[in-house]
Amino acid sequence: MNINEFTAYAAEEVLKCLPEEMRNSVSVQTAEVTKINDQIMHGLAFHKGDEPAPTFYLDELFEIYQHGGDPKEIFRGLVDTYVDCYAYAEAGNEEIPIPAKIPDLSYQGIRQIIGVRLLGVDYNKKFLEKVPYRDVGNGYVLVSEIQIKASDDGMFSTVITNEMAEEYNYDMERVFDTALENAWRNNAASFVRAEEVMNEDDLCDEAESCWVLSTSRRRFGATALFYPGTQAMIADVLNEDYIAIPSSLHEFIIVRKSIVADSRHLQQLVKEANRIIVRPEDVLSDNVLYYSKDRQSISVL
Numbered sequence: 001m002n003i004n005e006f007t008a009y010a011a012e013e014v015l016k017c018l019p020e021e022m023r024n025s026v027s028v029q030t031a032e033v034t035k036i037n038d039q040i041m042h043g044l045a046f047h048k049g050d051e052p053a054p055t056f057y058l059d060e061l062f063e064i065y066q067h068g069g070d071p072k073e074i075f076r077g078l079v080d081t082y083v084d085c086y087a088y089a090e091a092g093n094e095e096i097p098i099p100a101k102i103p104d105l106s107y108q109g110i111r112q113i114i115g116v117r118l119l120g121v122d123y124n125k126k127f128l129e130k131v132p133y134r135d136v137g138n139g140y141v142l143v144s145e146i147q148i149k150a151s152d153d154g155m156f157s158t159v160i161t162n163e164m165a166e167e168y169n170y171d172m173e174r175v176f177d178t179a180l181e182n183a184w185r186n187n188a189a190s191f192v193r194a195e196e197v198m199n200e201d202d203l204c205d206e207a208e209s210c211w212v213l214s215t216s217r218r219r220f221g222a223t224a225l226f227y228p229g230t231q232a233m234i235a236d237v238l239n240e241d242y243i244a245i246p247s248s249l250h251e252f253i254i255v256r257k258s259i260v261a262d263s264r265h266l267q268q269l270v271k272e273a274n275r276i277i278v279r280p281e282d283v284l285s286d287n288v289l290y291y292s293k294d295r296q297s298i299s300v301l
Helices: 003-017 059-066 071-090 162-167 172-186 221-226 230-238 263-276
Strands: 027-035 039-047 055-057 114-120 133-137 140-151 154-159 189-193 210-215 242-248 251-256 289-292 297-300
Touching (some): 003 027, 003 039, 003 071, 039 059, 055 071, 114 221, 140 221, 172 221, 189 221, 210 221, 210 230, 221 242, 221 251, 230 251, 230 289
Antiparallel strands (some): 027 039, 039 055, 140 154, 189 210, 210 251, 242 289, 289 297
């Protein structure tokens, strides 16, 4: 059984597992969604009237099945999760964002909660076909997100799609400007020495010359390099040019330019890491960046 057959089978079985009082009001449809880094996710969308239709992705559950998991037990667990979401919602528990109450998605309704994510163009060719983006150069783009709810586990958010922008008549240039204005307030940049946040085995050879740039929430923290003023601020702290190494979607490693002896070797290391070490869904880019303090500009190394 492949992932598509598993998903179709799941759509049939979960309906049988639903509580009797929900079977007539809920329908289930298979969904194939292109996510960030062109990752194809397979899921089930649960439709109940005009309410938001949560999608539960099955890719990890399929791996459990491949390793001997009982599919009927897997599907019962999925249904229990869906039913629990409704139980929490009806009890007024604010910790569960699904089924989420749809916020006012007009520009005025979202302008305080718009954020940005940084993506690499080369890894998102299909994904960028369906979302508005701002090209920030050197193979990087920003996409905008609506940060619906903060929690201890991070941020429940949704990327603005072309369809949403058209439906709500967003001026996307205005949306991106507002998102960048919000950035420092809603998810401030974090710039710390590498030894404060990295495991000893992961530290640079010249640890005293390595820093980690991320954000207060850490998730999609590499975006901080393109917050207003961040690039120049780092150069002022280091008092020299620097290299920004795309560790993942969640952070850049910042290294003084003076300690980089072989830039081509560094670029090769990043490419190899992105193919062997970094999880496909977390890869940012192969493009290592160089910031010139004198020119106040950033370019591919």
